[in-house]
Amino acid sequence: MEKLLQYGYIPTADTQSYQVARITAVHRERFEIVCEKGFTYARLKSSVYFVNNERNDDITGTAEYPTVGDFVLIQYNESGDSTIVRTLERKSYFARKDPSSKLHKSENSDSFQAVAANFDYVFILSSLNHDLNIGRLERYLTLSWQSQAIPVIILTKADVAEEYEDLVKEVEKIAGYAAVYTISSKTGVGLEELNEYLKPRKTIVFLGSSGVGKSSLVNALAGEEVMKVNNIREDDSKGRHTTTHRQLIKLENGVMIIDTPGMRELGMWDVTEGIGEAFSDIDQYMGKCKFNNCSHQNEPGCAIKEAMENGELSLERWESYNKLKKEARYSDNKVDYSIMDKKAGKQFSKWNKQQKKAGKNRN
Ligand SMILES: Nc1nc2c(ncn2[C@@H]2O[C@H](COP(=O)(O)OP(=O)(O)O)[C@@H](O)[C@H]2O)c(=O)[nH]1
Ligand SMILES: [Mg+2]
Structure with a gap:
């Protein structure tokens, strides 16, 4: 064994x-x-x-x-x-709707496929360069909590980003329980801090859009070229979609990495659970309204409204939460194995x- x-x-x-x-x-x-x-x-x-x-x-x-x-x-x-x-x-897994399923359109009869399993951490990569998108990060976080693994946000390409402190603060605000790291695979900045995750027998899934630097980070951590790097056109930061293949590799130090082509590419875009963890800042207000059936619209004594009025909660954050929550309702109970x-x-x-x-x- x-x-x-x-x-x-x-x-x-x-x-x-x-x-x-x-x-x-x-x-x-x-x-x-x-x-x-x-x-x-x-x-x-x-x-x-x-x-x-x-x-x-x-x-x-x-x-x-x-x-x-x-x-x-x-x-x-x-x-x-x-x-x-x-x-x-499985102790953790990501699933997507079976793209070959003809039953897609009817509400309760989707079939699901797992796309990766048994990982301990999800490294959510996003580039500080120009494609950082808060809404997408919130979605990745929710999907990660849903998978039963621990998400870690990694902001890449610190070497080419300018003035990114505010951006990092913005990400930290929505990160909830997830840790946020800023790195450069090119200069090696910030890589050492990832060591606490790179332990033998642990498995990490890499997620993030094409071109954010997933393969480059794998190579930087491995100390050799184990993954093919896409050369992207930096003008529009669109990567070529070459990683269509999911593969688990074990590095010298015993940590395992599953590189993926990204969740949208994988068709894994539906949230069902994980919203409570991803939006822990909002969850804390739930049940604190004067009326327990509060719709958070115009009711008096609404904890959400109060939080927005005193600046604890932003409207964007509240809207993201509602958007994912609404989707989750639609996909509730669909994962019936x-x-x-x-x-x-x-x-x-x-x-x-x-x-x-x-x-x-x-x-
Ligand atoms: N300047 C800079 N470029 C990077 C960094 N990491 C990756 N890149 C570049 O970004 C492009 C896409 O990288 P790749 O690792 O293939 O991204 P993937 O599609 O997420 O696997 C390549 O041109 C890399 O050289 C970094 O830390 N700094
Ligand atoms: Mg890649």
């Missing part, structure tokens, strides 16, 4: 006679995995996988396709692809097709 422990596995499940593996990348129909025997490939067989995962009704988020970061049980095959038997319980479980067999073939298509686009 030594190798899997290094990959962050905590032995809890009854693994029976199977081997444990961690998924390091997802290809068309094949998974790159690491197991005790080293790096190898694995596949799903619906006759095996969906039978074995039916027992997982009680475990949120596991009765579906494995994704990068997942711990799985495999039948190890020495001479070919191993077979994935079952996905183990027990339903997914029953549909799993049907989804498997659909998913296979989708992976093939994605693979074609990628190549």
